[in-house]
Amino acid sequence: MASTTQTLAGWSWRRHGSDEEWHASAHSKPTTEIFVDLLDANVIPDPFLDQNERLVQWVGETDWEYRCEFLHEPNSSHSRQDLVFQGLDTYATVFLNESLILSSSNMFHRHRVDVTNVLKRGINTLRIVFRSALLEGRALQEKHGKYRAFNGEGSRLHVRKAAYHYGWDWGPLLLSCGPYREIYLESYASIVYDVFANAEVAEDLQQATLNVSWDANFETNGDVEVIVTSPTQRTFHSICTIVTGNSQNSVSFKIPQPELWYPIGHGPQAFYTVVVRACSNAGDTLHTSTITSGIRRVRLVQDVLVDEPGTSFFFEVNNQPIYISGTNFIPDHSFLTALTPNDYAATVESCLQGNQNMLRVWGGGIYEHDALYAECDRRGVLVWQDFMFACGQYPCYPEFAESVKKEAADQLKRLRNYCSIVLYAGNNEDYQVIEDLGLQYDPDDHSGDWTGTDFPARTIYENYLPAAMNQYAPNVPYHPGSPWGGKRSDDCTVGDIHQWNVWHGSQEPYQLWDKLTGRFVSEFGMLSLPSVNSVPRFVTDPAQRHPQSEVMDLHNKAEGGERRLAAYVLENIRVDSMRLESWTYATQLIQAECLAFAVRSCRRQWKGRGRAYCGGQIIWQLNDCWPVSSWGMIDFYGERKLAFYSTKRESAPIVIAIHRSTPELKRVKFPPIPIPGAPHDLAKKSYIFDIWAVNTTLQEADVKVVVRLFDTETGQLREERILQRQVLPSNRSTELVEDEKVDEKTAVQAILFANSQIISRASDWPQPLKHAHLPTSYHVNLKVLDDRVEVTSTAPVKGLELYMTNEGRRICWEDNCADVFPGDTYVIHAKGLVKGDDVRMRYYGMDWVPNSG
Structure with a gap:
């Protein structure tokens, strides 16, 4: 008889060690956690509202227990029963019928128990x-010593639990626990599991070797049948004999002309189906495992560059160089079991709508739910996967190291069939932390054992994890950390960097982003407030709904966040009001401007073979785990901030871009060369601008470019020129106009046409914007039609935001935060919009230009 699987559900909970009655969970899901259950039972206030986070800290300091009951009717055909635990958060002691069957101390372990x-x-x-992870971690700290952590208390470094639960500079301190992943009972006589389809693709892509491996447990000798089916229904078949007991097995298939999986924009997402069946000697099917996976050839290319120092850092899939426009993904909720597969599908959809082709699963969260990776596979979104170490000086004592080794094995075996994963990184910013603390780190020391230094976890990142990769996921590149390049973590000529000298660090003006790029920029960002419509959802007292309220302060976890944000706003734009609506718009406009400067500066450096001076950028960050002022481009309630739209435009497959500078500043290549412009430099400056285009498609593009210069004081068109037929080579940037002189009071617009259609617009304004004198009288007109708005203006308009006042309706704008110029009707599509809807607008200067509107 075939095996059976029974998923456990129907949980009850109570405080451990108390004589409380068991409380039934209000839901019937197979996964749960204590905060969700306490909320459902009205035991605690919602931690996301107001200052309630302060009132629920006792939850994480308490031991809890869960219970569920299930019916088992033995079947004589099934000689073995296993309980499979996909994830327990975190210190768990498990009893079945009051017999101890398991102790687990790692949230990321999986267990199969007979x-x-x-x-x-x-x-x-x-x-x-479930024992308190906070108290267990403090006990381990007492035993093994204190280690330094940036974000969260240092005891977290001893605990293999989602680090963000300890509080981060965008997240609350909410230490949950519970059976957060499924538990199921598997009854069988023979079983096959942990199936892996490892494809080795020839360099010319004309043949692949598919190595299919699996673990088996057979009651008696039997057979395993393996059937591989291609996307076009070609089949490959093999049968092998399995002996009694536990075993590891594999077969190989030669696949001519393999049908390959490609990322979005580079080809189809094709999948092979692999079926592994355990059969009795009589031919009866006893158990079946089925996986789908794409076949692809992945390389992380780090080659010596032409004309610049260092080496490249870019991804190549099926011999195609891929420029990465990506975004960092943090756990989408502080309570993981509150999420559904639809939430993960929405995340991937948001990426695609924002022209993003990579998600980075950040190392302070979790190895994500299978639903996220499956959707990335299906939609062609690449994944950069961190191992779960973040911002700390981690230990490496023996029991910690053994726990990490099992964690790596468990998670790699779970994730290795997802073809969208193209990189595993050993940690997030741990090398940088060691450097900042001045601890022992010599990049030239390759001894392989650093457990006796004050950077013991280097042994994990450069020894244990690479070994696990070689054993369990040899078809994916490994990178010891992020940022990391084999030298200092801030070396922009090698590896990847986290460019936080805008916002953190030296707090550079974002207009200098062209000096701050690296070979690959895997983190950068700018903070802003959540959308205005979101604030009443977590601030219940109307008197607290202003930017400087106590509640709003609690929902800003960034150290010095209010001060730094004010500095960037006030250094760049004029603000005449601190009303919530005005300040929110100001912060989101600055975020939109900053990220746009960064993205176009990075993409400009994608100059073709040998000159891939920047192979991609990954914005920090896409999302939030609770309502907060953060670097997120989409707030916790799903409202898209202005930066979502500005980066969407800058990340389009074909895009035009402008940059203004001075001749002196343009000559500066890399920090730390001093940037000209001391406060007492009183000389009148001359300005120049460059125009370039980026084409990351696989075909060259014939385009026409119209360049228009406007007087920012009068709004009048000064000059228009047309660049007739320009050919944009595929998969690289192309310079179009260089060192063109421009008056400091001029706004420049460039429009790129292909086949007489507008493909891309770009604009460049005097910087800082606060010094620009705008016209005293002009008119912006909105024409609201079904599913779109047509916008025209009699003068250049910066950062026009459209929004709806209709309560209960969410309009999905395809574009927003637009720069609108005279003579150019800007059309913004919006699904669900109906002619006559009350669409409102905000734009820069609207509050203080007397006769605009």
Whole structure:
């Protein structure tokens, strides 16, 4: 008889060690956690509202227990029963019918436990005691010593739990626990599991070797049948004999002309189906495991560059160089079990709508739910996967190291069939932390064992994790950390960098982003407030709904966040009001401007073979885990900030871009060369601008470019010129106009046409914007039609935001935060918009230019 799988559900909970009655969870899902259950039972206030985070800290300092009951009717055909635990958060002691069957101390471990002799006919009871991770971590700290952490208390470094639960500079301190991943009972006579389809693709892509491996547990000798089916229904078949007991097995298939999986924009997402069946000697099917996976050839290219120092850092899939426009993804909720597969699908959809082709799963969260990776596979979004170490000086004592080794094995075996994962990185910013603390780190020391230094976890990143990769996921590149390049972590000529000298660090003006790029920029960002419509959802007292309220301060976890944000706003734009609506718009406009400067500066450096001076950028960050002022481009309630739209435009497959500078500043290549412009430099400056285009498609593009210069004081057109037929080579940037002189009171617009259609617009304004004198009288007109708005203006307009006042309706704008110029009707599509809807607008200067509107 075939195996059976029974997923456990119907949880009850209570405080451990108390005589409380068991409380039934209000839901029937197979996964749960204590904060969700306490909220459902009205035991605690919603931690996301007001200052309630302060009121619920006792939850993380308390031990809890969970219980569920399930019916088991033994079948004589099934000689073995396993309980499979996909994830327990975090310190868990598990009893079945009051017999101890498992102790787990790592949130990222998976367990398969033989319970054949513990199960009984009829009702069985599974009980799990979850000890406080906070208190357990403090005890380990007392035992093994203190280690330094940036974000969260240092005891977290001893605990293999989602680090963001300890509080981050965008997230609350909410230490949950519970059976956060599924638990199921598997009954069988013979079983195959942990199936891996490892494809080795020839360099010319004309043949692939597909190595299919699996683990097996057979009661008696039997056969395993392996059937591989291609996307066009070609089949490959093999049968092998399996002996009694546990075993590891594999077969190989030669696949001519393999049908390859490509990322979005580079080809189709094609999948092979692999079926592995355990069969009895009589040919009966006893168990089946089925996976789908794409076949692709992935390389991380780090070659010596032409004309610039260092080496490249870019991804190549099926021999095609891929420029990365990506975004960092943090856990989408502080309570992981509140998420559904639809939430993960929405995340990937947001990426694609924002012209992003990569998600980085950040190392302070979790190895994400299978639904996220499956959707990335299906939609062609690449994944950069961190191992779960972030911002700390981690230990490496023996029991910690063994736990990490099992964690790596468990998670790699779970994730290795997802073809969208093209890189594993050992940690997030841990090398940088060691450098900042001045601890022992010699990049030229390759001894392989650093456990005796004050950077012991280097042994994990450069020894244990690479070994796990070689064993369990040899088809994906490994990178020891992020940022990392084999030298200092801030070396912009090698590896990847986290460019935080805008906002953190030296707090450079974002207009200098062209001096701050690196070979690959895997983090950068700018903070802003959540959208205005979101604030009433977490600030219940109307008197607290202003930017400087106590509640708003609590929902800004960035150190010095209010001060730094004010500095960037006030250094760049004029602000005449601190009303919530005005300040929110100001912060979101600055975020939109900053990220746009960064993205176009990075993409300009994608100059073709040998000159891939920047192979991509990954914005920090896409999303939030609770309502907060943060670097997110989409707030917790799903409202898209202005930066979502500005970066969407800058990340389009074909885009035009402008940059203004002075001749002196343009000559500066890399920091730390001093930037000209001391406060007492009183000489009148001359300005120049460059125009370039980026074409990341696989075909060259014939385009026409119209360049228009406007007087920012009068709004009048000064000059228009046309660049007739320009050919943009595929998959690189192309310079179009260089060192063109421009008056400091001029706004420049460039429009790129292909086949008489507008493909891209770009604009460049005097910087800082606060010094620009705008016209005293002009008119902006909105024409609201079904599914679109047509915008015209009699003078140049900066950062026009459209929004709706209709309560209960969410309009999905395809574009927003637009720069609108005279003589150019700007059309913004919006799904669900109806002619006559009350569409409102905000734009820069609207509050203080007397006769605009």
